[in-house]
Amino acid sequence: MARQIVVQLGESPSTFDFKKVDRAKLYGSRKRMPLDPTGERCTRASLTEDGALLIQSGMTAQGYFTEDGYWVPNKELIGLDDEGEPVEKRASTLGQPQALEGPLGAEALLDTKVHAVYALDASEVDEALLAKLAEGALYRFPFSYRGDYSEDVAFLVQNGDGDVFALVGRTLEPEWRDPEERIPTFTEDEDDDDDELDFEMF
DSSP, X not given: OOOOEEEEETTEEEEEEEXXXXXXXXXXXXXOOOBOTTSOBOOOEEEOTTSOOEEETTGGGSEEEOTTSOEEEGGGOOXXXXXXXEEOOBOOOTTSOEEOBXXXXXXXXXXXXXXEEEEEEEEEOOHHHHHHHHTTOOEEEEEOSSOBXXXXXXXXXXXXXXXXXXXXXXXXXXXXXXXXXXXXXXXXXXXXXXXXXXXXXX
């Protein structure tokens, strides 16, 4: 059985099947296909910096090489925080009820860098939640597709046609500058002009 997105508003859960929405599905796509002299399709590969290894597509998804050439499979890798301390890997949120936060203002979504959009198809849904979404309410919940050392955030929204979507991304944390603070400027020393060419000398 396919995994589903499960959210919960109060004590009432809602379950959705989901399908990723991308530009190719919306608008179609074209792809250039390189062929060898016999007409067979070429496969992409890369050389390591020392030229000793040929890496084909998919190999780097299985693990990494250390600087001394030691192979480390993905299952042996661990996540570290900013201070170099190990962090716990979080499980996938699919199939597990996730509490909805909201309703939220539009600023919450505008402060998020969205990198995936999923079209949702309700298999079991709370009517109160659908009514809120139809009114333009915005709800947020944690999202992790496969499980990772960090979680994304997802926003539950509904368009004017009644279609429900999950917008998945990372919350942005902009750094604000004091309006009174002067931005440092850099000036060139007058001596720097000595090395410029004078075309009259030619």
